[in-house]
Every structure is written in structure tokens, then in C-alpha cells.
Amino acid sequence: xxxxxxxxxxxxxxxxxxxxxxxxxxxxxxxxxxxxxxxxxxxxxxxxxxxxxxxxxxxxxxxxxxxxxxxxxxxxxxxxxxxxxxxxxxxxxxxxxxxxxxxxxxxxxxxxxxxxxxxxxxxxxxxxxxxxxxxxxxxxxxxxxxxxxxxxxxxxxxxxxxxxxxxxxxxxxxxxxxxxxxxxxxxxxxxxxxxxxxxxxxxxxxxxxxxxxxxxxxxxxxxxxxxxxxxxxxxxxxxxxxxxxxxxxxxxxxxxxxxxxxxxxxxxxxxxxxxxxxxxxxxxxxxxxxxxxxxxxxxxxxxxxxxxxxxxxxxxxxxxxxxxxxxxxxxxxxxxxxxxxxxxxxxxxxxxxxxxxxxxxxxxxxxxxxxxxxxxxxxxxxxxxxxxxxxxxxxxxxxxxxxxxxxxxx
Numbered sequence: 001x002x003x004x005x006x007x008x009x010x011x012x013x014x015x016x017x018x019x020x021x022x023x024x025x026x027x028x029x030x031x032x033x034x035x036x037x038x039x040x041x042x043x044x045x046x047x048x049x050x051x052x053x054x055x056x057x058x059x060x061x062x063x064x065x066x067x068x069x070x071x072x073x074x075x076x077x078x079x080x081x082x083x084x085x086x087x088x089x090x091x092x093x094x095x096x097x098x099x100x101x102x103x104x105x106x107x108x109x110x111x112x113x114x115x116x117x118x119x120x121x122x123x124x125x126x127x128x129x130x131x132x133x134x135x136x137x138x139x140x141x142x143x144x145x146x147x148x149x150x151x152x153x154x155x156x157x158x159x160x161x162x163x164x165x166x167x168x169x170x171x172x173x174x175x176x177x178x179x180x181x182x183x184x185x186x187x188x189x190x191x192x193x194x195x196x197x198x199x200x201x202x203x204x205x206x207x208x209x210x211x212x213x214x215x216x217x218x219x220x221x222x223x224x225x226x227x228x229x230x231x232x233x234x235x236x237x238x239x240x241x242x243x244x245x246x247x248x249x250x251x252x253x254x255x256x257x258x259x260x261x262x263x264x265x266x267x268x269x270x271x272x273x274x275x276x277x278x279x280x281x282x283x284x285x286x287x288x289x290x291x292x293x294x295x296x297x298x299x300x301x302x303x304x305x306x307x308x309x310x311x312x313x314x315x316x317x318x319x320x321x322x323x324x325x326x327x328x329x330x331x332x333x334x335x336x337x338x339x340x341x342x343x344x345x346x347x348x349x350x351x352x353x354x355x356x357x358x359x360x361x362x363x364x365x366x367x368x369x370x371x372x373x374x375x376x377x378x379x380x381x382x383x384x385x386x387x388x389x390x391x392x393x394x395x396x397x398x399x400x401x402x403x404x405x406x407x408x409x410x
Contacts, residue, residue, distance in 0.1 A: 006328070006335045010289035014296040021297050034295045041291030045284035048341055049276060051164025056272035059156045064268020066250035069259050071105075079104060085205040086146075086189070087139050088198065096125035100143055108153045119147060120377050127378045135382040136375070138196045142189075144374050144386045149188040149393035150365035152181045154243065158362045161341060167349035171243065173358045176404035179216050180363035183400040186213070188393025195385045286338030294342065299324070316410070319402065321347055322357035326398050330391065333366035356405040363397035 018034050021027040079101050084090075090097060099122035126140050127133065136144070155177045162170035186209070193200050200206070254261040293299055307320045321343055329336040343357035367390045375383050 006332050007285065007289050010293045013298050014289075014293040017293075017296040017298040017301065027297065030296060034292050037291035037295035038288050041287040042284050044291075044341070044345060045287040046280060048161070048164045048287075049280040049283045051160075053273060053276040055160035055163050055170075056156070056276045057269045058272070059154070059160070060272030060275065061265040061267075061269030062247055062250060063154075063156075064271070065254050065259070065261050065264045066246070067268075068264040069250055069254035069257050069261075071250060071253060074253075081204055082208045085202050085208075086142060086198075090126075090129075090139055094125065094129075096122050096129075096139070099125060103143075103147065104151075107147070107150055119143075119374060123374050123378050134380060136380050136384050136386060140374075140380070141384055141386045141389075142192050142196065144371055144383070145188045145192045145389045145393060146185060147374070148365050148367045148370040148386075148390040149185040149397065150181060151185045152177055152362055154246070155362045157337075158340075158358050161337070162344070162349050162358060165341065165344040165349035165354075167344075167354075169350075172408075173355060173362065174243070175219070176359050176401070176408050177362035180359055180397050180401040180404055182212065182216055184364045184393045184397030187396025188389055191389040191392040192385065195389065282334055283338070283341070286334055287341060290338050290342045294346070315402065316352065316406070318347075318352045319356055319405070321353040322360055325357045326360045326401075329360060329364065330367040330394050333369060336361055336366070352405065352409050355409045356401065359401040359405055360398060363401040364394045367391065367394055 014034065018030045021030045027033070080097075083097065083101055083104075087097070087100070099118045102118040103122055122143060123140060126137060126143065130137050130140070155173065158173060158177065159170045162173065190200070251261055253259075254264065290299075302324065303320050306323050307317060310320075311317075325336050325339040325343060328339050340357045340361045344351075344354040347353040349355075367387070371383060371386055371390065374380075375386075
């Protein structure tokens, strides 16, 4: 529904701006340019979708190996002590606990296909403990906020987009996205915890927060001390090294558990190929709408308007081209993806604007979609503090994305 509104709005707004530019004499050739943009953008969308095929096929296959080898179960066991503090009062043997841990672990590994079913089951199981059906419990609210923030260890889809766009090092956004998404989760959790009056100073909970925060903060601090021309190299080396280590761990775990790694890989790879092909109509549709809006002059008006409002902040002017992605992300994942691709196409995948757009895309999940999906799955009519806390998470993720872009890519 939201993507439909966004798609139509881009076309209609583009039409209005085109008419204004033509009648005012600012651009007599605006209509041919808009028409040409439909063909160029359709071609770009198709080529980008095809470019995603190899990367998604590879990674979905490898992640399926990890899933079948029990990587999610190991993460679930590791996260269990933490989640007992985040969801106090929830019986440890309740089915919702296992499904929530499975959801978070799958999201961390980038296994969306495993994350969503587990998340829906978790909401259904939590509803069995709800004394007021139709109104979100504290547990349900916290779960939706954390899922909307979405800590990302392997930003597979964004790396695939960068590879398809011709980026020299598609994985150079690995560390910045990890840090930005971690702060998104932290911001959303603290906001929800304050509303729910959780014991944030619990020793175990505090140890997790300080431990993870210290590790990320210490790593970023060390990188920040490096000469600027070495920052990107170190980030890329660390990110690609961690991914290669994960692959070896998946394969090693599969060998130890005597899982047929090849069969698991090919099964997952088929899903990756299908996913890439299924993206063709969506990417063509949204990129054509964005292309028409840009050719009409509407995007430039939007960017200039944003810059006039934020120029006093000291943010680099190149950042303005990525801000439409930030504004779209809470509303529509597909729309934000289209704007990210458009930013990389317009400014270059290795430009500051293109990379920042990727960071903003990966720093958080699609807030309204997540809330609508999980609330609708059990018929919730009152989500209570979920939306404001999730938006706080978005703001934290976006703010850190800007900081990471300045540190790594300026």
C-alpha cells in the first residue's frame, strides 16, 4: 500500500514539475528527457537485477549451509541469557522465546527467509500470553522495536547492489553498516526499556551492552586514528576477512555435523536465483518512477530544499543526494532501494553520496512495514509505544550512518 502511494506520487509529482518547467520555458526539452528516462531507467533496473543474480545466488547458498549446519541454533544459545533480561517474565521454555532468538539470529546472518516465519510465530506465541488481546504487550512491543532496528552482520543485499553497480570494493560498507545498525538497535532498546521501566543496570544486560558497545567503539576508534587513506583499506580488509571466516566456519560446521554442504548450497542458491529474478519488475518499476521524477527536475528541487534547511549543520553538501533514501527508508524498503540505486547511478557507487545512501539503506529496517506485518499477523489494534521507539531507533541508525560515512569515506 505504501509503495503504491510512493510510486504514484513520484510519477504525478514528476508530471507536475515537468509541466511547470515546460510552461515556464526553463526546459523546453523536459518531456523528451522524461520519456527517455523511462527507457534508460527500465534498462538500468533490468541490468541491476541481473547483476544481483550471481551475488545473491552465492550468498543465499552459503547462508543455507550455515543454517542447515546449525549456525542459527548456536547463535540462539549465545543470545538466550541476554534475551531473558530483555524480555523479563517470559518463561524460558515458552515457544515464543525460541522463535524470537531464531528471528534475531537469522536477521543477524541475513537469512530473511528464516527470520520472517520465526518472527510471525513469535508474535503468535506471545499473543497466547496477552491478557488484553488487540493491544501489544511489553514483550510484543520490544520484539517489534528490535526487529525494526535490525542489527545486520552480513548486508548481503546491499553488497550485491554495490557489486551490480560496479563498485570497486562492494564490501567496503561492511563495518560502517554493522556499527550504524548496532546503534539503531541500542537506541530502540533503550527507548523501549525506559518506557517499560526495565532494569537496564542488570549486570548481565549491562555486560552485553558495554561489551558489544566497547568492541564496536574500540574498533572504530582504532580505525579513526589511521591515516585517512588507509581507513577504507582497513575496513574492507576486516569486513571481507570476517565474511571469509564465516564461510569457513559454516563449511567447517557442516563437515563436523556431517551435513551435505553441497546439497544445502545448491538448495539455497536456487532461492537466491529466484529472488534475483523476482526483483526485476519491482526494480524496473521503482527506478522508472525515480528516473521520471529526476528528469522532470523534481529531485533537484527536493535536494535543494533539503539543503536550504540543513546547510547550517555543517553536513557536506554531497550528503544531500542520499537524504531521499533516509526519508524513504521507514516508509518503503523497495522505494529506498530504488533511491539507493539511483544515487549510485547518478553520483557513482564509490562516491560519498552513493556510499552514504547504502549506509542509510542498511542502518535499519523498514519500520512501518515491520510494524504493520507483525501487528496485522495477530490483529493488534494498539501497538502502544512501538512506532515512536522504532523511529528513535531509525534516527540513531541514520545519525551514526552519517558519522561512519564521514569517517570512512571522506
